[in-house]
Amino acid sequence: MTTPGAPTAYPFPPGRQPATPKTAPEPSGPSEPPSFQSKFLSPINSLYETFQTKRKALDLPSPGIYENLHGEVRNVFPSVMMFDGAKFEIGSVMSQNPAFQVSHQLRWGSAGYPNTYTFNSIFANERSLLRGQIDSDGVLQAIGHYFWIKSPMMAPSEPGSPEQQQQPQPKVQSTSKATAQIVPPDSQGNSMLNLEHDYVGSDFAASLKLINPNPIDAAPQYAGGMGRRLSGKNPQPLWGSSFTGVFVLQYLQSVSKNLALGGEYVLQRIQPEMEDSVFTIVAKYQGKPSVVRQPPPPPPGMPPLMPLDPVYTWTTTFQPSSGVMHTSYHHKLNQRLELAAELQALFGGGRREGIATIGFKAETMFAQIKGSIDTQGKVQAVLEERLAPQLAFTITGEMDYTKPQGGAGRIGVGFQLEA
Amino acid sequence: MALEEETRERIMRVFEWGKRAFHVGFIPFILYLGFTQSSPRPSLLRLISPLAA
Numbered sequence: 001m002t003t004p005g006a007p008t009a010y011p012f013p014p015g016r017q018p019a020t021p022k023t024a025p026e027p028s029g030p031s032e033p034p035s036f037q038s039k040f041l042s043p044i045n046s047l048y049e050t051f052q053t054k055r056k057a058l059d060l061p062s063p064g065i066y067e068n069l070h071g072e073v074r075n076v077f078p079s080v081m082m083f084d085g086a087k088f089e090i091g092s093v094m095s096q097n098p099a100f101q102v103s104h105q106l107r108w109g110s111a112g113y114p115n116t117y118t119f120n121s122i123f124a125n126e127r128s129l130l131r132g133q134i135d136s137d138g139v140l141q142a143i144g145h146y147f148w149i150k151s152p153m154m155a156p157s158e159p160g161s162p163e164q165q166q167q168p169q170p171k172v173q174s175t176s177k178a179t180a181q182i183v184p185p186d187s188q189g190n191s192m193l194n195l196e197h198d199y200v201g202s203d204f205a206a207s208l209k210l211i212n213p214n215p216i217d218a219a220p221q222y223a224g225g226m227g228r229r230l231s232g233k234n235p236q237p238l239w240g241s242s243f244t245g246v247f248v249l250q251y252l253q254s255v256s257k258n259l260a261l262g263g264e265y266v267l268q269r270i271q272p273e274m275e276d277s278v279f280t281i282v283a284k285y286q287g288k289p290s291v292v293r294q295p296p297p298p299p300p301g302m303p304p305l306m307p308l309d310p311v312y313t314w315t316t317t318f319q320p321s322s323g324v325m326h327t328s329y330h331h332k333l334n335q336r337l338e339l340a341a342e343l344q345a346l347f348g349g350g351r352r353e354g355i356a357t358i359g360f361k362a363e364t365m366f367a368q369i370k371g372s373i374d375t376q377g378k379v380q381a382v383l384e385e386r387l388a389p390q391l392a393f394t395i396t397g398e399m400d401y402t403k404p405q406g407g408a409g410r411i412g413v414g415f416q417l418e419a
Numbered sequence: 420m421a422l423e424e425e426t427r428e429r430i431m432r433v434f435e436w437g438k439r440a441f442h443v444g445f446i447p448f449i450l451y452l453g454f455t456q457s458s459p460r461p462s463l464l465r466l467i468s469p470l471a472a
Binding site: 090091092093094095098100102104119121122123125130131132134140142180182184185191216218390417418419 | 427430431438439441442445446448449450452453454456457458461465466467468469470
């Protein structure tokens, strides 16, 4: 990811570059007499500076990116770790810095999921993260991140792995992300491309996403003959964009120490003739960090405690157009026990439906237990036991009591070796 | 702005070709980066088994 101009300056370490700058230094502003523009704009500038100083003085916390909303709750519920059948995974840590890991995963014996082999590789340094995953059907999942502001070494955790390693991140982050899913030409399924840029400021977060952007799709067919060039070989519409895709704009702003507000705007333009947009609003309330309930420090080798994590988080997202509401509540009782509750409800369209889930996550020195139950009668539980630092054993179980004959159950057994 | 149908198809063909190249080349590219940038250079056997030295 080097720019074409970079190699010329490459052999010189920063600060020891040749003393022959190609471009003359630009005249510096302050030495010049104030121009008309600066005189005219100075009240606005000073107002802006006052605003920024006031804003800095408030010392608002970062709200976190929009995608991580409800993330505390998702991390408590076992659903992301659920699988059935058997899973066997071996991973090699090839290098720590830069992080380079590969892993092989086998899954078999599941009723709803075909037997698969997956190869996973990750490469990460402080500027970028690359991750490629290919399975036995030939489907490639590719992820690339570029950190415009250097990030401390991230330990990329597996999607199903329990510990989402939270290392202190810089306060301002600017990350470009690209995600692609590519299926082999002769199989079903769609290839997908997702381009995204996230900017996390000191008290706000914004992201822009383009999903399957295609600037040269077929021209729209609407408006009958109107607006079409009717003469010539290929009649073409004179207006109407042929840019298709799904475009998402997300913004979160902390308005007080506890409260963050924001929204999401989704514009769907999958075909040039169809356009649809959805707006979602969100409020997130976080309780103050607690310094009271601190357990004794863990033995060396254990993940560090996070005394500054908020005690509770309450998040609500609401889509006015469809009437879908999603509320979640996460409470950290102490460093080892977390509780979560979630309500997903639909008001509107003449329907009133809802599903509520409660769950917990408990951690001991060598094990992690998660459980949840929802109002549709589904009970899920996961036990992950660390037999040795590099060896983990997982059992998952699910019981769906709404199914006939007393319910349907699924269990999964997993084994993970990483060295 | 609408492109001529032929141009559009040509661009799509190039894009398809690029997609194929990416599909085949992405994971080898990660492995290449990993092996060249890591120090000390890990042994190839560790690709298969973490127990290899």
